[in-house]
Amino acid sequence: MNRQDDHRRPDPAALLQLAAREKRGKLTIFLGMAPGVGKTYAMLERAKALAAGGTDVVIGLIETHGRSETSALAEGLDTLARIEGAAPYGEFDLDAALQRHPQLLLVDELAHSNPPSARHPKRYQDIAELIDTGIDVWTALNIQHLESLSDLVSRIAGTPVRETVPDIVLKKADEVVLVDLPPAELIERLRAGKIYLPDNVGRALEGFFRPATLTALRELSLRRAADRVDDQMVDFLKQSAIEGPWATGERLLVCAGPDGMSEKVIREASRLASGLNARWIVLSLTRPHGLTPSAETHERLEQTLRQAERFGAEICRETASDFVAAILRLARRENITQIVVGRSDRTTLWRRSLADALLHQVGDIGVHVVSGTTERPRRRPLLRRTLPQWALTIGVPLASVGATTALGLGLSALVALQNLSMLFLAAVLLSAVLAGRFSALLAAMLSFVAYNIVFIEPTGRLTVARPEELLSLAIFVAVALAAGQLAARLRLSMDRSRQQAHQAQALLDFARKLSGAFGRDQVIDTMASQFSGALARPIAVLVPDDAGELELGALWPPDQDLDTTALTAARWAADKREQAGFQTATLPLVPYLFSPVRSGQRVLGVVGIRLNHGDGLPTDQDQRTIAALLEQSAIALDRARLTRDSNQASVAREGQKVQAALLSSLSHDLRTPLASITGAASSLRQLGDRMSVETRDDLLASIEEEAGRLNRFVTNLFEITRIESGMLRAKCVPTDLGVTIKAAVGRAMRLHPRLNVDISVAEPTPHAEADPALLEQVLFNLLDNAAKYAADAPVSIFARREDNAVRITVTDQGKGIPEQDLDRIFEKFYRRGKSDGRPAGTGLGLAIARGLILAMGGTIRAESPAMRRRGTRFIVRLPQLEGRP
Known part of the structure; x- marks a missing residue:
């Protein structure tokens, strides 16, 4: 090509x-x-x-x-x-x-x-x-x-x-x-x-x-x-695939913040991008150790970014200490040709504005500066703050400076101190750590006034007699402000670290709980409780049923409920794979914010977070927590789904095995005796008057034998069905093992006249808590199995007490069973071939024996070789009758 x-x-x-x-x-x-x-x-x-x-x-x-x-x-x-x-x-x-x-x-x-x-x-x-x-x-x-x-x-x-x-x-x-x-x-x-x-x-x-x-x-x-x-x-x-040339389109980067100027910047940038037919990105920057924004400020920023999205912009959020470096780094990475930034009328003497800093460092990238007056956010009056915060902000500086002044007066009466101002630095630091930056500034001002009036000559007036004292005061104020600033920043860092640690701990706890959850129901309950604990909000978890319809899986706390409108929003979130409900584009009046739990292109569920309209949308920190929890939930739900599918597939495979074995057994164990009965009956009908009496008797005996074989096969199928369906109920009564063993041996010898059985029952005769009819059937099945696989070898039955149970063993001296087959012989339709290669029995006798023994509260197992490296021993343990030896 x-x-x-x-x-x-x-x-x-x-x-x-x-x-x-x-x-x-x-x-x-x-x-x-x-x-x-x-x-x-x-x-x-x-x-x-x-x-x-x-x-x-x-x-x-x-x-x-x-x-x-x-x-x-x-x-x-x-x-x-x-x-x-x-x-x-x-x-x-x-x-x-x-x-x-x-x-x-x-x-x-x-x-x-x-x-x-x-x-x-x-x-x-x-x-x-x-x-x-x-x-x-x-x-x-x-x-x-x-x-x-x-x-x-x-x-x-x-x-x-x-x-x-x-x-x-x-x-x-x-x-x-x-x-x-x-x-x-x-x-x-x-x-x-x-x-x-x-x-x-x-x-x-x-x-x-x-x-x-x-x-x-x-x-x-x-x-x-x-x-x-x-x-x-x-x-x-x-x-x-038509070749250009096409114009290498302009790319705009727009800087937006929580101030009122950003809305005007977004609108101007949108018109500029439309006129240039350019792709544009809106960048929102936050400082890693900055003040935690108020709910009003956060909501204003989110509204500005949502407006930019409606205008067709891409949104990018980054955290950086140096805003100018972050803007230029993103501009170079995204091949930005023009940067749009706002400059308000609010200026400071000690800090260059963002627009000026960009113009100084931008290089060959064009910068559009949108000027205008910034709408100053209305601050809440101080008296409208909650009383504890107000008391902390004002009370801590007053108390710390007052206590420092009293301490300084006391020490001055005892010792002549040269650096008494250092005590007031402790008050500034204490205020910064306990109440923040504003309290540190207030403490520095109060310390300056108190130190000047109380300790600098002439005392009692806010004046300075000696010039060197004025310099000392200036240095003190500067050091106090710097120390307060550092202490306040340390406090903010500690608060942010505490929030991040709380988030990390919540995610770790969630991962641990999910790893221990077994099945989808436990995963759903864990999701509801952990989401509620991490976000401190009521949570609703909805999952699709087998038909794909969304249904309520869990609520936390359980005393809440979802109305029809909320369920509609949840179904919308699942169908469209996007958020719905609280302050979104779909059913915004619903008090729940529904987010889909996605794994690839599959929606595994929906999580609803109940929010109050006065709180606004979740903060960036909460959004990151929600996203992390949703990802872990998707993994857990996917794992539960795969486990369920695997179990269902395993059950289906076992069912197919049983079906194949049943068909194989039916084809052999029904067709063979039916063929014998049909052949014998046809011979008697066509040649009966020309046959000898002995021949007719042999044919009739063959019909009777094969009919009995069919009857036993149908009986075994009926018994295994009763066991598996739970219809079988054992009626355990005091049972004389000697009588039951003799009855089972007599029944087996009528079917196998050549069977050689040796019975040994310990004295006194042990009694068991068992169902005599079922126990006789178990022993008959074990003897029938020995007659089929051990040929003419002798079989021994031994019964005795052992600890708090009764032990019965049935031992043959046949070829034995390979070790890898000892557990499989109790499975349905499992048969080992005869010495001539033909399968023996129906493969249900030992499965029925195990089911009957379990129904009576006992156990059965096999061991091979049994004696002299040959034979098989079946060991049955049953509860011993209380009060009997």
């Missing part, structure tokens, strides 16, 4: 993306610059043409806004009923659309918020679910509803945009149809009353429908449609 052809192969990633799209429905968005350009009309017009050609077209929801032309065009198409009561004109019925499952569904107003009771907060999420089921969807969207453009449109038009759609929805659309109209013509339609009612026309002309505003919106819509066409062309070129 030509080497040049290797470079012209289609892009594998593009082919995979194309294959994934083939399995889902197609999304077509009719994009316009403003209301009234004819998006819904164009959508209905094209849909009606397809319906005339035989396509199954259904209207899920169309908003005509009182326009008669649009209403007339919708007539004749199948329309789904709306959900009444949810809104003045009803809401889109998602479940009805899924049940109807047409080829093409029309759902107007893509930027629409659903009522709180709906499965998804937004209509575009309803459409995403429809597409995943294979339904093609057409919808309409105005350019001002794109989330990255909403603030820009608000500034242009002077009116806020309330409903927004993430940019990623437009980017993932299979087709974007631009419905364009010149601004002048659109204004004429508005004045003619074809868009709004006459009462609203004047207000619209003064606001949104000004020519300059419409022109700007038209430019935005044309640019976005062109970007989408360009993306489709690039995808086509990659899939078709």
Whole structure:
């Protein structure tokens, strides 16, 4: 193959993306610059043409806004009923659309918020679910509803945009149809009353429908449609292996933090990435020994990152002490061409801003600095803090400085101290360790005032008489602040280490508990209890049943319950392999955050964590803990599943063995006697009057013998079935072993007249707690087995007391049994061949004997050789009758 052809192969990633799209429905968005350009009309017009050609077209929801032309065009198409009561004109019925499952569904107003009771907060999420089921969807969207453009449109038009759609929805659309109209013509339609009612026309002309505003919106819509066409062309070129040259696209790196400036930076970066048609990454940095962010700060950062995801960005989180080095390291690794960073009006004298530091070290990478005023987060008033924290923050410095001052006065009265200021350093360090950085700063200030007033001449006033004392005070304050800073950082490091140790211990305990759990039920119970212990939250674990339906496996604590809505969210998480429930895109009002437990492409279960809406989403630390616990849970559930499958496979193999043995036994032990009986009966019927009396007697005896053999075989099958099904119940009574042994020997000798049996019963005759009939059957089976395999060799039976039991041995002097077969001879249908090579017996006699002995509470085993390197001895032990010798 030509080497040049290797470079012209289609892009594998593009082919995979194309294959994934083939399995889902197609999304077509009719994009316009403003209301009234004819998006819904164009959508209905094209849909009606397809319906005339035989396509199954259904209207899920169309908003005509009182326009008669649009209403007339919708007539004749199948329309789904709306959900009444949810809104003045009803809401889109998602479940009805899924049940109807047409080829093409029309759902107007893509930027629409659903009522709180709906499965998804937004209509575009309803459409995403429809597409995943294979339904093609057409919808309409105005350019001002794109989330990255909403603030820009608000500034242009002077009116806020309330409903927004993430940019990623437009980017993932299979087709974007631009419905364009010149601004002048659109204004004429508005004045003619074809868009709004006459009462609203004047207000619209003064606001949104000004020519300059419409022109700007038209430019935005044309640019976005062109970007989408360009993306489709690039995808086509990659899939078709058509050579470029292609532009080496720009790559943006955007720095985001928890401050209010980050939202503006994200929006500016989104518009820049859209204009450049560039891939962009949003980087969130945290310091390894920084302050633990408050819940409000964490929630603000998470909202900013979720917004960036909706705009189409990739999210990257890193921990680093040097932010500039981390940013540049990621930029070089990802081949970043431009960095976007914000710079607020908040500056410090002793620290260079992040934007300035990047500009100083960035090299050949472009930097876009977004400037503006930072919205300062409103701090909670000090008195609103909880009393223990307030008392700790203020009380520790006051108490430590007061105690140090009193100690210094006492020591000064006794000894002339030259370095009394060192005592106050101890107060600063104590405050930093116990209450943090703010307390250390307060303690340093209080120490400065107390030392100046009490110990520096002139005392009683906040003045310094000698210049060297002023220098000492300055050095003291600097040292106190530095020491307090180091102590506070040490305290933070200790807190973080304690949290990490707690997390590591929780994971270790979880791993240990899971390793000791046997079976899926124990694994599920362990998951619920350990998740609850590690996260201090109520936990619900759901697992699929044999039919694949999700069912509740465990709750911890057990006094909670899941309602229908929560179960729906859990099933969604399992089906879509994504989080659902609490503050997610699916059923966000559910108080549980459901996460799938995945092993490869298989969902093994779902874990629900109950959260309070006042707490916000889990922190990064909790998210890492949850991810680690989910991975270990997946391994444990997978192991339990594999163990169960292995056991089932083993049982199936054993069942197949038993079935094969049973068929083999039936084919031999039924066909052979039946053939003998049939042959003898045929001979008697055809030649009976010409046979001698002796011949007829022999044939009749053969029929009787073979019929008895059949009867014993059927009896053995019946007995082994009773034993295995648990139907056999032993009636243990005081049993005279001498009588029972003689009865079994007599029965065996009637079947085997040549059997030579020697009976030996110790005196006094031992009595056992046994069922006489079952014990006789056991001894008969052992004697029958000896007659078959030991030929004419003598057989001995010996019974005596042994400890607290009765021992019975049956010993033959045959060839014996190989050591590797001593345990197998008690298995069903296991038979050792006779000396002539033919199988002997049915292979059920010893299995029945073992089952009967176990039912009577005894044991049976075999040993070979028994005597003089020959023979086999079967040893039976039964409980001895209490009160008997």
